[in-house]
Amino acid sequence: MRAHEAGALHGDIGNRGPAWLRPPVDVNDLVPQLWPRNVARGAGGALAVAGLDVRDLAAEFGTPVYVLDEDDLRARSREFRDAFPDADVYYAGKAFLCRAVVRMIAEEGLFLDVCTGGELATALSAGMEPARIGFHGNNKSVAELTRAVDAGVGRIIVDSFAEIDRLTALARERGVRPRVLVRVTVGVEAHTHEFIATAHEDQKFGFSLAGGAAAAAAFKILDEDVLELRGLHSHIGSQIFDASGFEVSARRVLALQAQIRDARGVELPELDLGGGFGIAYTTQDDPATPHELAKRLRKIVDGECAAEKLAVPHLSIEPGRAIVGPAVFTLYEVGTVKDVDGIRTYVSVDGGMSDNIRTALYDASYSATVANRVSAAEPMLARVVGKHCESGDIVVKDEFLPADVQPGDLVAVPGTGAYCRSMASNYNHVPRPPVVAVREGRARLIVRRETEDDLLALDVG
Numbered sequence: 128m129r130a131h132e133a134g135a136l137h138g139d140i141g142n143r144g145p146a147w148l149r150p151p152v153d154v155n156d157l158v159p160q161l162w163p164r165n166v167a168r169g170a171g172g173a174l175a176v177a178g179l180d181v182r183d184l185a186a187e188f189g190t191p192v193y194v195l196d197e198d199d200l201r202a203r204s205r206e207f208r209d210a211f212p213d214a215d216v217y218y219a220g221k222a223f224l225c226r227a228v229v230r231m232i233a234e235e236g237l238f239l240d241v242c243t244g245g246e247l248a249t250a251l252s253a254g255m256e257p258a259r260i261g262f263h264g265n266n267k268s269v270a271e272l273t274r275a276v277d278a279g280v281g282r283i284i285v286d287s288f289a290e291i292d293r294l295t296a297l298a299r300e301r302g303v304r305p306r307v308l309v310r311v312t313v314g315v316e317a318h319t320h321e322f323i324a325t326a327h328e329d330q331k332f333g334f335s336l337a338g339g340a341a342a343a344a345a346f347k348i349l350d351e352d353v354l355e356l357r358g359l360h361s362h363i364g365s366q367i368f369d370a371s372g373f374e375v376s377a378r379r380v381l382a383l384q385a386q387i388r389d390a391r392g393v394e395l396p397e398l399d400l401g402g403g404f405g406i407a408y409t410t411q412d413d414p415a416t417p418h419e420l421a422k423r424l425r426k427i428v429d430g431e432c433a434a435e436k437l438a439v440p441h442l443s444i445e446p447g448r449a450i451v452g453p454a455v456f457t458l459y460e461v462g463t464v465k466d467v468d469g470i471r472t473y474v475s476v477d478g479g480m481s482d483n484i485r486t487a488l489y490d491a492s493y494s495a496t497v498a499n500r501v502s503a504a505e506p507m508l509a510r511v512v513g514k515h516c517e518s519g520d521i522v523v524k525d526e527f528l529p530a531d532v533q534p535g536d537l538v539a540v541p542g543t544g545a546y547c548r549s550m551a552s553n554y555n556h557v558p559r560p561p562v563v564a565v566r567e568g569r570a571r572l573i574v575r576r577e578t579e580d581d582l583l584a585l586d587v588g
């Protein structure tokens with residue numbers, strides 16, 4: 128086993144937990160904003176999703192398993208679409224992508240943002256209309272660009288001068304005029320509850336605004352006139368709760384829009400403000416609704432456009448986490464329970480950092496509950512950990528579980544729809560879990576579990 132500086136990484140807080148974490152009045156309670164809308168305690172106190180008992184799901188599909196409340200995902204997609212009726216809402220596929228989800232978001236009227244050839248292939252193979260796909264990436268290969276151009280992808284978000292050259296050559300060769308946005312690095316980086324508006328030019332994505340590269344990229348595209356420049360794009364970060372980051376970003380990007388108009392007499396018709404809208408992982412998180420977000424973003428864009436005397440451009444946004452994150456929970460089975468006297472209790476489950484790397488990678492916080500029953504036992508501060516050979520293999524750093532939690536219990540962790548399955552690995556040769564979509568009392572496997580044969584299939588010799 129490799130020692131990991133878990134104490135340093137996660138803040139060693141002993142048996143107290145973080146200051147905000149309080150023992151619940153009833154350890155069996157579900158905090159509604161943390162769970163998909165169709166999850167509740169059903170017969171015998173076990174969790175049920177859209178009428179299906181999680182014990183039956185575990186028996187049929189095994190554990191760990193990602194359980195998707197399909198109606199929840201669809202409702203979130205519709206909420207965004209309805210909140211932004213004159214905008215294009217691109218679901219950011221990096222959060223979680225498979226063919227079934229592509230079809231769900233398409234049926235709900237969303238567009239799709241992809242950022243690699245693999246994501247593009249998944250989208251196309253699911254029948255996503257190419258014109259409704261936006262293609263991102265800071266290092267798109269010629270092969271990926273060729274595929275996107277040949278498929279007729281609706282927007283390519285160009286990220287570098289090398290990419291502009293590649294795409295220009297490709298467009299000339301193919302006799303087409305791809306529609307592009309220029310990704311602008313606006314010097315704002317927003318994460319969680321705060322944003323910082325200094326020094327974030329230092330990153331691999333996009334054209335620097337402050338350094339003049341963004342303007343130069345727009346001028347180059349306009350002057351060569353092989354690509355159709357539709358607008359500017361900015362994405363400032365993830366898990367954002369504070370609209371002020373968007374305000375600074377919109378102000379800067381619209382100032383560039385005005386600069387382009389003044390220099391070339393062209394008003395770009397579109398503006399993409401990216402994604403990054405926060406969700407609730409714990410009771411500490413209080414995300415805005417899509418309608419509140421829409422109101423704030425509109426106000427910001429309208430205000431900045433009025434100040435710059437620009438016509439309000441057609442908006443797009445790219446939420447990923449906010450659509451799929453809260454619609455999924457992961458169901459695990461408890462294998463061992465270890466009490467480290469006076470410090471904490473480790474509850475080991477049959478997955479871990481291979482199905483949810485976010486805790487180890489970002490120090491992310493999650494919640495959990497015992498899912499197969501209710502308990503009359505006292506709340507006990509527990510740490511839910513995985514089965515990997517890494518002491519940083521933590522799924523939920525601190526959560527109150529009933530003191531009688533035991534091997535064989537099911538533990539459910541909500542909010543795992545985004546950046547969990549899509550970032551899953553085979554560390555320790557653990558096969559990746561399946562994804563099961565549940566709707567109106569029926570469960571449908573949409574991504575199957577990997578098998579040991581799958582793992583061995585790549586070994587040659």
Ligand SMILES: Cc1ncc(COP(=O)(O)O)c(C=O)c1O
Binds near residue numbers: 219402403404445
């Ligand atoms: C360009 C772009 N758009 C959208 C997103 C989606 O972000 P989120 O899932 O936080 O909404 C990302 C995430 O990294 C991104 O890089």
